Amino acid sequence: MGNDQLKKNAITGGKGGTGKSTVAILFANQLVKERKKVFLVDCDVECPNDYLLLGQKIKKPTERIYAQFPKLIKKKCKKCGLCAKTCRSNAIFQAPGKYPVFIKDLCSACGACWIVCPYGAIKPKKEETGKIFVNKIKNNFWLVTGLTKAGLEETGPVVTKVKEFALDFAKKNKADYILFDTAPGIHCPVVSALIDCDTAFCVTEPTPMGAADLNLILDLCRKLKVPAKVILNQADLGDKRKIFPIIKKYKTKIEKEIPYSRKLVEAYSEGKLLDFNL
Numbered sequence: 028m029g030n031d032q033l034k035k036n037a038i039t040g041g042k043g044g045t046g047k048s049t050v051a052i053l054f055a056n057q058l059v060k061e062r063k064k065v066f067l068v069d070c071d072v073e074c075p076n077d078y079l080l081l082g083q084k085i086k087k088p089t090e091r092i093y094a095q096f097p098k099l100i101k102k103k104c105k106k107c108g109l110c111a112k113t114c115r116s117n118a119i120f121q122a123p124g125k126y127p128v129f130i131k132d133l134c135s136a137c138g139a140c141w142i143v144c145p146y147g148a149i150k151p152k153k154e155e156t157g158k159i160f161v162n163k164i165k166n167n168f169w170l171v172t173g174l175t176k177a178g179l180e181e182t183g184p185v186v187t188k189v190k191e192f193a194l195d196f197a198k199k200n201k202a203d204y205i206l207f208d209t210a211p212g213i214h215c216p217v218v219s220a221l222i223d224c225d226t227a228f229c230v231t232e233p234t235p236m237g238a239a240d241l242n243l244i245l246d247l248c249r250k251l252k253v254p255a256k257v258i259l260n261q262a263d264l265g266d267k268r269k270i271f272p273i274i275k276k277y278k279t280k281i282e283k284e285i286p287y288s289r290k291l292v293e294a295y296s297e298g299k300l301l302d303f304n305l
């Protein structure tokens with residue numbers, strides 16, 4: 028199978044603790060056993076854990092991620108306020124008559140402020156924002172792990188870079204599948220991971236909280252025009268009827284039900300998920 032047929036799927040879920048990473052690994056494992064070439068990409072860049080579940084170590088980064096952040100040149104600044112008005116991330120604070128102050132944690136490194144400044148008083152400054160690690164698990168199975176610099180608030184751009192790197196790498200290796208294991212939630216890094224995927228598999232549990240979060244993630248997938256299917260984890264431990272109205276609302280279906288398994292939980296805790304089937 029060649030590059031053109033690379034399938035891009037996301038494994039996602041509205042909340043943490045639903046077993047999303049476990050499902051992502053089991054899904055990858057199943058495809059690997061079917062002799063497909065698979066790239067699993069851990070896009071939960073603030074707290075990646077797929078490598079731990081696969082019994083791997085991440086030491087030396089294969090690639091480093093950089094972004095440009097604004098730096099003020101005070102002697103050129105006329106305190107006009109245009110940069111603060113332009114910044115859509117509220118990352119520039121400017122009190123009347125004072126110099127603008129850049130709040131790095133909120134900055135998405137979009138570059139708008141140094142483009143709009145009429146006096147050339149803002150210069151971009153390159154800084155490292157994350158790292159990418161590659162582990163070859165088997166002949167036809169790679170793990171790509173993204174890890175953001177600690178304390179960075181805006182991690183969406185880091186996820187985008189991890190995706191670009193992994194897609195390029197997967198195409199060069201003529202992979203059949205690339206699976207993006209997203210962060211939990213519906214915030215910016217999840218959006219970055221979901222964009223342009225062929226299908227999103229939304230992992231949830233049959234509980235009221237699971238139903239509420241499923242509603243949120245299916246709504247996000249609809250807005251992003253990413254077709255979504257549902258994977259019901261620990262399907263026998265709750266009330267499936269809680270999930271049915273949401274499935275109906277979004278005209279989707281339960282692709283897979285995974286019952287609770289003590290052996291699976293043990294394998295999870297020991298980093299031995301590779302031995303399991305979905």
Ligand code: SF4
Nearest residue numbers: 104105107108110144
């Ligand atoms: S746009 Fe430029 S000159 Fe105006 S306040 Fe911002 S940095 Fe200063």
Ligand code: SF4
Nearest residue numbers: 114134135137138140
């Ligand atoms: S680079 Fe973009 S997000 Fe960052 S301060 Fe400038 S305008 Fe705001």
